[in-house]
Amino acid sequence: xxxxxAGGAGLRGxxxxxxxxxxxxxxxxxxxxxxxxxxDLAENCEFEEVAYLLFNxxxxxxQQLNDYKKKLTGxxxxxxxxxxxxxxxxxxxxxxxxxxxxxxxxGNLETEDSFTQQKDAADRxxxxxxxxxxxxxxxxxxxxxISMDTGASSIAGHFLHLLHDKVPSALHEQVMQVSLIxxxxxxxxxxxxxxxxxxxxxxxxxxxxxxxxxxLRGPLHGGANEAAMEMIQQWSSPDxxxxxxxxxxxxKEKIMGFGHAVYxxxxxxxxxxxxxxxxxxxxxxxxxLYPVSVRCEEVMWREKKLFCNADFFHASAYHFMGIxxxxxxxxxxxxxxxxxxxxxxxxxxxxxxxRPNAEYIGPAPRTVTPLADR
Ligand code: COA
Numbered sequence: 001x002x003x004x005x006a007g008g009a010g011l012r013g014x015x016x017x018x019x020x021x022x023x024x025x026x027x028x029x030x031x032x033x034x035x036x037x038x039x040d041l042a043e044n045c046e047f048e049e050v051a052y053l054l055f056n057x058x059x060x061x062x063q064q065l066n067d068y069k070k071k072l073t074g075x076x077x078x079x080x081x082x083x084x085x086x087x088x089x090x091x092x093x094x095x096x097x098x099x100x101x102x103x104x105x106x107g108n109l110e111t112e113d114s115f116t117q118q119k120d121a122a123d124r125x126x127x128x129x130x131x132x133x134x135x136x137x138x139x140x141x142x143x144x145x146i147s148m149d150t151g152a153s154s155i156a157g158h159f160l161h162l163l164h165d166k167v168p169s170a171l172h173e174q175v176m177q178v179s180l181i182x183x184x185x186x187x188x189x190x191x192x193x194x195x196x197x198x199x200x201x202x203x204x205x206x207x208x209x210x211x212x213x214x215x216l217r218g219p220l221h222g223g224a225n226e227a228a229m230e231m232i233q234q235w236s237s238p239d240x241x242x243x244x245x246x247x248x249x250x251x252k253e254k255i256m257g258f259g260h261a262v263y264x265x266x267x268x269x270x271x272x273x274x275x276x277x278x279x280x281x282x283x284x285x286x287x288x289l290y291p292v293s294v295r296c297e298e299v300m301w302r303e304k305k306l307f308c309n310a311d312f313f314h315a316s317a318y319h320f321m322g323i324x325x326x327x328x329x330x331x332x333x334x335x336x337x338x339x340x341x342x343x344x345x346x347x348x349x350x351x352x353x354x355r356p357n358a359e360y361i362g363p364a365p366r367t368v369t370p371l372a373d374r
Pocket of ligand 1 (some may be wrong): 009036220222225253254256259260261311
């Protein structure tokens with residue numbers, strides 16, 4: 001355990017490469033995308049502006065944004081062969097597995113033949129991901145084949161429209177914009193590192209993103225927002241939540257949506273999504289989920305000095321917008337594909353295959369005993 005805390009395990013604290021994309025550190029300006037603080041971006045930008053920033057290193061001007069949004073809107077349709085594949089995936093499948101398959105299959109249909117196509121391939125992915133997940137969800141759960149023609153000008157509005165079959169409220173679209181911005185990029189986290197390792201072999205972008213989806217799926221990473229939702233939903237009052245959390249801590253169970261591998265006192269994304277969750281709670285007249293969430297936050301800080309990460313208040317915020325819990329982590333994919341792609345571009349621009357060493361702790365050298373004598 002001492003070695004774990006010293007940074008041996010999980011590559012904690014190691015510099016694993018250079019990047020100009022993002023900073024993740026404690027304190028003011030802790031989380032920045034190309035120099036912009038995440039709260040600045042969340043307050044003043046649309047997700048498409050942030051996607052443009054991550055792909056180009058600069059925010060777009062109005063004309064560039066208009067052109068970019070028009071391009072993305074024109075890339076939304078799903079190829080019929082992909083729809084056929086999505087229709088074959090059962091309702092019981094995990095939606096992250098659906099996206100893993102969807103992205104991989106798209107890579108068969110629209111192969112990235114040259115790295116000169118990388119931005120177009122990434123744009124195609126962020127334009128189609130909302131459709132991919134909702135097409136499967138609505139077909140497998142509601143028995144309907146949805147059209148991608150929502151007329152929504154934003155990815156946030158497009159996703160909510162596809163999911164609920166109606167134009168979202170301005171508030172819901174805005175919260176989704178903010179959420180997509182908060183999740184867009186986070187330096188060398190597990191899924192991004194997966195994407196970069198894959199990119200370092202000079203593989204195609206669909207392979208990089210497919211691998212990253214696999215890493216994000218786990219409950220210690222992107223899956224935490226779903227796990228947090230399942231947990232807080234069990235409790236009908238803040239007092240009940242407090243007792244349950246105390247019991248879990250005593251049993252040394254992990255409380256999902258708390259703690260972070262880099263931040264030590266707070267997650268800069270938490271305050272932003274928490275305030276939107278509070279607004280949504282007021283809008284829906286919620287008197288349980290939000291107060292329960294706030295009590296969890298208080299108890300965890302009081303007992304363990306552990307703070308909410310970005311996932312915890314995302315759980316109630318998404319729930320208040322009528323998003324099924326199983327689609328929480330796929331929204332993360334819709335967003336983080338921008339950050340993953342930016343890292344793939346960066347890795348490719350100055351590449352050396354990522355190949356660290358292991359400290360060997362296995363058996364001493366030995367020889368094979370003939371099979372008959374073993
Ligand atoms: N609930 C309860 N205890 C927690 C905890 C949590 N969510 N997160 C950390 N701890 C405890 C650890 O058990 C450990 O206790 P110990 O000193 O008695 O061994 C201590 O806090 C240090 O945490 P550690 O596991 O070393 O942190 P890490 O850097 O390895 O892991 C996370 C970081 C994010 C994986 C971890 O905090 C976690 O599993 N959180 C829950 C999952 C989650 O929300 N993931 C989303 C991340 S954005």
